[in-house]
Amino acid sequence: MAVITMIQAQKRAGRYNIFVDGHYAFPVSENVLIDFQLFKGMEIDQALEERLTAADDIAKAYNRALDYLSQQLRTEKEVRTKLASLEIPPETIDATLDRLRELSLVDDAHYAASYVRTMMRTGDKGPRVIHQHLRQKGVPEHPIEDALQLYTAEERFAVGTTVAKKLAKRYQRQAFHTQEQKIRQGLITRGFASDEAKEMVADLALTPDVEQQADLLAKQGEKLWHKYRTRAMSDRRYRTKQALYRKGFALDDIDHWLTTVVGDD
Structure with missing residues (x-):
């Protein structure tokens, strides 16, 4: 049977070269060296050598995973994708993830809860968008639902x-009805439920600035009135009124402005 004749430390810390029967055979990490209690004079067969090589592959993948995890929290899917990009075999990745799970270094439930807390504290997203983000990261449904509690x-x-409130400032130069619609839609787009968005807008207790709204209507109305200048008067009036209504202005206000511009029909 073959015998380990020398164990030589590499220049790279934590790595060792194993010599069998006087010839270089394979490298191992310090963890593998300790776990398998390798020593000079130890007998080694082909089966043990294969186990050592497999264990070393896992150790290397584990260290690559630790480097990746040191930057920030990662989901299991992200770690698996990263290791796969390094051309590490699937079976080695599976074994590496088993070890990471045992040490709680990857924990999708913890990741999901941490992400939800962060969004609550610093974000602007509702549950639906948070749910989508976590699913994209590969977190299973059950941990997501638990975290969203x-x-x-x-x-x-x-x-x-x-x-x-931020959206209200952004859209304050819009027609009042449009302003409310855009605030509500902005909340829904960010992941809040429609009924919740409606309540949030109502809580703002927005009231239109009469003078500002009149100025906005006049400015936009004048542009439209000029746009349709080649139309017959009745058609010009109809198209201008229709366009202003689509922009969110009230019909009574539109009629009042048109009266000041072209008079009564």
């Missing part, structure tokens, strides 16, 4: 109302 109705309302 942390995002209570009170927390959602607090986050959503803050978002609604």
Whole structure:
């Protein structure tokens, strides 16, 4: 039977070269060296050598995974994808992930809960968008649902109302009806439920600035009136009125403005 004749430390810390019967055979990590209690004079057969090589492959993959995980929390899917990109065999990846799970270094439930807490504290997203993000990261459905329990109705309302206030400032130069619609749609796009978005907008208690709305209507109306200048008067009036209504202005206000521009029909 073959015998280990020398164990030589590499220049790279934590790595060793194994010599069998006076010839270089294979490298191992320090963990493998310790786990298998390798020593000079130890007998080694082909089966043991294959086990050592497989264990070393896992050790190398494990260290690559640790490097990747040191940057930030990762899901199991992200770690698997990263190791696959390094051309590590699937069976080695499976074994590496088993070890990472045992040491709680990858934990999708923990990742999901941490992400939800972060979004509650610093984000502007509702449950639906958070759910989509976690699914894209490969987190299974059950951990996602558990994590979203942390995002209570009170927390959602607090986050959503803050978002609604920012949107109100963004759209303050819009027709009042359009402003409300865009705020509500912005909340829905960010993942809040439609009924919650409606409540958040209502909580703002927005009221139109009469003078500002009149100025906005006049400016946009003048542009449209000029746009349709080649039309017959009745058609010009109809098209201008229709366009202003689509922009969110009230019909009474539109009629009043048109009266000041072209008079009564």
